[in-house]
Amino acid sequence: MQSVFRGKHLITLQEWTKEEIDTILDVSFDLKRKFATGEQTNYLQGQSMFLMFFEQSTRTRNSMEAGFSQLGGHANYLDTSTMQISHGESAKDTAVILSRMGHAIACRNCFWGVGNKYLREMAANSSVPIMNLQCDLYHPMQGLADLMTMKEKLGDVRRKKVSIIWAYATSHKKPISVPLTQVLLFPRYGMDVWLAYPEGYDLPEWAIEQARENAEKHGGTLTITHNMEEAYKDADVVIPKNWGSWVTNQSTAVVDDLLESYRSWKCTEEIMALTKGNSIYMHALPADRGNEVEDSVIDGSHSVVYDEAENRLHTAKAVMLLTMGGK
Ligand code: CP
Numbered sequence: 479m480q481s482v483f484r485g486k487h488l489i490t491l492q493e494w495t496k497e498e499i500d501t502i503l504d505v506s507f508d509l510k511r512k513f514a515t516g517e518q519t520n521y522l523q524g525q526s527m528f529l530m531f532f533e534q535s536t537r538t539r540n541s542m543e544a545g546f547s548q549l550g551g552h553a554n555y556l557d558t559s560t561m562q563i564s565h566g567e568s569a570k571d572t573a574v575i576l577s578r579m580g581h582a583i584a585c586r587n588c589f590w591g592v593g594n595k596y597l598r599e600m601a602a603n604s605s606v607p608i609m610n611l612q613c614d615l616y617h618p619m620q621g622l623a624d625l626m627t628m629k630e631k632l633g634d635v636r637r638k639k640v641s642i643i644w645a646y647a648t649s650h651k652k653p654i655s656v657p658l659t660q661v662l663l664f665p666r667y668g669m670d671v672w673l674a675y676p677e678g679y680d681l682p683e684w685a686i687e688q689a690r691e692n693a694e695k696h697g698g699t700l701t702i703t704h705n706m707e708e709a710y711k712d713a714d715v716v717i718p719k720n721w722g723s724w725v726t727n728q729s730t731a732v733v734d735d736l737l738e739s740y741r742s743w744k745c746t747e748e749i750m751a752l753t754k755g756n757s758i759y760m761h762a763l764p765a766d767r768g769n770e771v772e773d774s775v776i777d778g779s780h781s782v783v784y785d786e787a788e789n790r791l792h793t794a795k796a797v798m799l800l801t802m803g804g805k
Pocket of ligand 1: 534
């Protein structure tokens with residue numbers, strides 16, 4: 479077990495060792511048990527942190543804000559449109575100033591080609607941990623909650639068929655950060671990962687190459703297909719979720735002809751029947767109900783989405799506790 483985390487930035491899980499991620503999960507399970515039994519966990523009493531959001535959030539904001547309060551600290555929620563960032567103040571100046579006033583900074587910035595660079599600029603200039611609450615490329619907090627949920631539901635996750643499947647949605651042009659995080663992370667746990675998407679919705683080639691290296695090193699596999707049925711067939715876990723065509727088309731338009739040509743990429747009861755009988759359906763949420771997934775699936779017996787969402791709390795608390803407290 480790894481025990482030295484204090485001061486560590488979390489920009490992507492790819493930069494954390496498997497041993498470190500295992501420790502995060504171990505602490506998450508411990509904090510979940512304490513949450514269930516009402517045991518006090520105010521290990522970070524007197525600490526302050528800043529939560530900067532360039533975009534909307536339900537799960538991420540509240541898992542961080544409630545989680546930090548349960549750890550005894552106070553989190554300032556910062557809508558960046560009300561900060562001097564909106565008048566052009568730099569990531570460097572923002573990071574230096576906030577890190578002098580508190581104990582950690584967490585930030586969501588999903589603008590394509592901007593978000594990850596922004597977080598790295600903050601990390602280069604901050605004297606306290608920087609936590610990525612989702613950028614254009616990564617969503618490490620979601621990846622941790624997904625992994626925790628799979629371990630809870632499946633036990634041993636090695637050699638399980640886990641299918642990350644593109645789905646049709648019109649709610650907004652979603653970042654690629656959730657599937658990219660999953661495709662990098664899951665092969666490190668020996669899973670047989672399938673990535674299914676229609677032409678035009680590729681993930682970056684460097685990420686696929688890294689995912690293949692992760693699979694080779696840790697005994698998992700990565701299979702890419704443009705055939706949705708193939709990904710559902712005999713799957714233990716399905717994660718049908720929309721992402722935008724950012725790699726091939728940087729327009730911010732939500733609906734275009736390409737998207738409309740793939741309306742059939744929906745998770746239905748009929749297609750779920752191809753999966754194993756005890757398979758689980760996961761989604762980071764929010765789901766575009768009726769487009770990405772039928773209500774009867776997301777509300778049905780395979781779905782674990784609310785447990786997955788709750789695990790955002792426990793994993794976020796573990797990240798805060800280990801990077802801000804401890805050794
Ligand atoms: N899954 C997720 O990050 O949800 P929010 O956008 O509501 O934070």
